[in-house]
Amino acid sequence: MVRVGLVGFGKVGQFLLDEFINQPDKFEVVFVWNRTGSALLKHSFLQGHPECILDSLDKIGDQDLDIIIEVSHPSTVIKYANKFLEVANLFVGSPSAFASKDLDECVHAVQTGKTKNSIYVPVGALWGSRDISRLAEMKKLTALNITMKKHPTSYRLEEGEAKTVLDRVLREETEGETILFKGTVRELCKHAPNNVNTMACLALASSPSLGFDAVIGCIVSDPALQSHVIEVDVVGQNGFKVQTIRDNPAGVGAVTGRATFDSFLCSILEACQIFEHSKHSKTRVGKVILV
Numbered sequence: 001m002v003r004v005g006l007v008g009f010g011k012v013g014q015f016l017l018d019e020f021i022n023q024p025d026k027f028e029v030v031f032v033w034n035r036t037g038s039a040l041l042k043h044s045f046l047q048g049h050p051e052c053i054l055d056s057l058d059k060i061g062d063q064d065l066d067i068i069i070e071v072s073h074p075s076t077v078i079k080y081a082n083k084f085l086e087v088a089n090l091f092v093g094s095p096s097a098f099a100s101k102d103l104d105e106c107v108h109a110v111q112t113g114k115t116k117n118s119i120y121v122p123v124g125a126l127w128g129s130r131d132i133s134r135l136a137e138m139k140k141l142t143a144l145n146i147t148m149k150k151h152p153t154s155y156r157l158e159e160g161e162a163k164t165v166l167d168r169v170l171r172e173e174t175e176g177e178t179i180l181f182k183g184t185v186r187e188l189c190k191h192a193p194n195n196v197n198t199m200a201c202l203a204l205a206s207s208p209s210l211g212f213d214a215v216i217g218c219i220v221s222d223p224a225l226q227s228h229v230i231e232v233d234v235v236g237q238n239g240f241k242v243q244t245i246r247d248n249p250a251g252v253g254a255v256t257g258r259a260t261f262d263s264f265l266c267s268i269l270e271a272c273q274i275f276e277h278s279k280h281s282k283t284r285v286g287k288v289i290l291v
């Protein structure tokens, strides 16, 4: 049994709560937090269990918890990651947060075993993350490029260069492929924090060889697409190359495809399994683990 705290109650959070309450042998819901508390009261489980509603993240610490699952916004991770890790393992659903240098110290502390608790990062739409991690650990990874292609209405961009191009594409109904932004994943995370979690995960997988400043990401709009396409080009030493193309059917305008919800749940189950295996170890140290 894993005691979970759920931070965020949008599409992913609601999906996860339903999964947790349907699997009472595996999960105990300790709390659910959402920026807008009223959204929580619409759920029948929370109406019947008001003690599970957490009104402020500053109150975390009073509960007995195994894992905190964040599915809200990168800013929540940036603000609370240290506090979360003091009390539990942390599953980060918004890994584009790691593009913020404010989290470097926190990640370094976990990577170097200075914490008891781990950071789990869901691989999401990233195919082959373990192979990439292995290449990176062996220092045999020399370049990584990742391209995401979607219908223009599937992008949620922050104000700036990429959004200006997207707005023009939407206004002029531009056909065919248009590059909205190409640059380091660190830069791209600022433009599209909700769309490029997969790219952030790739940047983490490529560490210590490459990381957020060396992996190159590109977001492309194509109004003919009814799927989310992710292309990853891996380059290693001595002419080694791998290219993967993931094509995930998704309705026009959808930010997250159905396969992503299922993949998210699989990642949580894997994180819980890893945690349960290690929880009684007296020498347990934290790690950053892609699941």
Ligand SMILES: NC(=O)c1ccc[n+]([C@@H]2O[C@H](COP(=O)([O-])OP(=O)(O)OC[C@H]3O[C@@H](n4cnc5c(N)ncnc54)[C@H](O)[C@@H]3O)[C@@H](O)[C@H]2O)c1
Binding pocket: 008, 009, 010, 011, 012, 013, 034, 035, 036, 070, 071, 072, 073, 074, 075, 076, 093, 094, 095, 122, 123, 124, 125, 193, 194, 195, 197, 198, 256, 260
């Ligand atoms: N890793 C992945 O593969 C993957 C896949 C899907 C979603 N996500 C991420 O998970 C998170 C939730 O996704 P979703 O589809 O449920 O989104 P959503 O828009 O349906 O819900 C977001 C939730 O977070 C809250 N929120 C929004 N902005 C906030 C802020 N600045 N501070 C605190 N709370 C805020 C909203 O109130 C809402 O409850 C997002 O960050 C999204 O990028 C990651």
